[in-house]
Amino acid sequence: MIDNLFEMFKKLIDVPDDELEDDNAIVLAAVSLMLEVARSEAGGEQVEHEVIRRVLASEFEVGGELIDSLLEAGSAKVEEAHDLFQFTQLINEHYSRDQKESLIHAMWLVALADGKVQAIEDHIIRRVAGLIHVAHGDFIRLKLKARG
Numbered sequence: 001m002i003d004n005l006f007e008m009f010k011k012l013i014d015v016p017d018d019e020l021e022d023d024n025a026i027v028l029a030a031v032s033l034m035l036e037v038a039r040s041e042a043g044g045e046q047v048e049h050e051v052i053r054r055v056l057a058s059e060f061e062v063g064g065e066l067i068d069s070l071l072e073a074g075s076a077k078v079e080e081a082h083d084l085f086q087f088t089q090l091i092n093e094h095y096s097r098d099q100k101e102s103l104i105h106a107m108w109l110v111a112l113a114d115g116k117v118q119a120i121e122d123h124i125i126r127r128v129a130g131l132i133h134v135a136h137g138d139f140i141r142l143k144l145k146a147r148g
Contacts (some may be wrong), residue, residue: 017086021117025093027056027070028073029090029094030103031071031073032077032087033084033088033128034080035052036081036120037125038076041114041121048110052106055109059102059106088131088132092132095132100133104142112146125139
């Protein structure tokens with residue numbers, strides 16, 4: 001499964017094999033989930049994309065042009081997706097509990113980028129948290145942490 005997603009990712013961004021790591025497919029799933037939050041609300045996507053860029057640089061240690069490629073590929077994946085399961089399944093298979101919590105925190109940062117959380121953003125993050133088995137108490141704690 002991950003090999004197929006990784007190959008699809010390479011085709012989407014057209015980068016030579018030796019410039020990508022296997023972890024990028026998993027990062028692509030995380031980016032896609034953050035982009036789902038960003039696109040859920042009309043307007044303000046620019047500010048939310050900047051937050052995603054900062055998260056990719058600081059949390060995932062992704063640099064430069066690869067960030068742009070991940071955002072482009074993630075946007076395409078989100079547009080094609082029928083549900084969140086294809087992303088959350090990959091996260092469940094490869095992320096530790098702490099990494100899952102970091103992802104939910106990052107999603108809250110994206111939702112809060114414009115200063116307010118819309119109901120649809122809250123709903124998406126709540127659904128993802130449930131699908132990746134982040135407890136409700138942790139979901140709330142991470143929301144409060146993102147606000148602070």
